[in-house]
Amino acid sequence: MNFTHVAAWCGVVYVAFVADIYSRAIVGWAASPAKHTTLVLDALDMALWRRERTGHPVGPGLIHHSDAGSQSVMHRRYCAEGLACLVSCSGRHCSVHSEEQARQVVDALSGRIYTALRDGGLDAEPVLELASSLEEWGMSTPATQELLERPATRLTTADLTRLGESLLRDTNFEPTFALEPRLWATLEHALKVVERDVRARGITGKLRLVTHDWDNGGHAWVEFQGDHHGNGISPITGRDPQTALAAVADAVQETIMELIWRVWPVCATHDLGLHAGWEHGIAIWWCTGNGTHTVAPVGELP
Known part of the structure; x- marks a missing residue:
């Protein structure tokens, strides 16, 4: 047993079928249609019914197998009637x-x-496919x-955009x-700004942004001296330069401190580690010594 959906002019049509x-x-x-x-x-x-009509009614030993999630009620009904069932995916428990x-x-x-919303030319096919x-x-x-209740022919451009x-x-x-290369470019520029603070404190070693095949989230990772540490940076972070x-x-701070085994950067006044944050929409380094105070904008450490 399986079922699928087909995008038709009247909307989405669902088809279920049983194979011997x-x-x-x-x-x-x-x-x-539903x-x-x-x-x-x-x-x-x-x-x-067809088995019974041909003189071969269902008996003990017949196995019913399904790998589709919306048939859990069917399994409860027919398994209760003695039909052996094999379920590889039921409901949301796949x-x-x-x-x-x-x-x-x-x-x-x-x-x-x-991409279509950004560049123009969105049609009904991917929208209906995603909804299905x-x-x-x-x-x-x-x-x-x-989307599944309205005929596809009645979906206007405004409807498709909204939905x-x-x-x-x-x-x-x-x-x-890959979809928005500018996001990577923004992070690359940010790394160059942060690198000024790294070099100002006499720390050497190559800094760069990398991605990893094992990271399904597609994050950017800061690599220092060929190694990385901590959490990745989401692509969406690149939408705002200060963010x-x-x-x-x-x-950068987390990776460098883990690899050089000392605090960086440090507040010259209170000898405490600094923290990256925001002040009036500007990325800054701040210190908790003697009450919170701003030390310098990121990229401008003395």
Whole structure:
């Protein structure tokens, strides 16, 4: 048993089907404009009816297997009737592989929508596909419901823009460095500014930003003398130069202190470690000695 969705002019159509593994024939099927439990129940009922009609009613030992998440009610019904069931994915409780697959699909479709919203030319296909995928994986929102209930031909450009933006918010989408190279450029510039403070205190060693294949979040990491430490920097940080400057300063500080085993930078007045932060929208170094006070803007340590 499995089901899928098809983007049609009238909207999204869901199709469920049951295949006989021995004969490889499709023995039951059903279609519906909505993904209700009855969709998959009808497909399986048809398969059972056809078996009985041909003189081969279902008996003990027949195994039903499903790998789709919206059929948990069906499993409860037919397993209770004695049909052996194999479930590899039920509801939101899927295997790690299935969750990773879903995330990859959502990320790819979200990226297409983001790019089209930015550059113009958004059409219904990726928006409907993303809405269908989110519903299929158990994430129903007002935007997904509106998209799946309205005919695609009645979606205006304004509708697609509004609903596309809603879906990106629903998925907490953030553009990657590949989609927005300027975000990386902003972080690179911030690193050069922070490096002035590093060299002003006599610290040598190569500083650079890197990414890692193992990091599914696509963060930037500060590398010092060929090693890194601490947390990565999200691409979205590069949207604002001062936010990027404070984040890079914090990451540089954490990495350098871990690798040189001493505090950096230090307040010359109170001999305390400084902290990266903001003051009136400007990235600064501040000290807690004798009450909080600003030492210098990031990049301008004496």
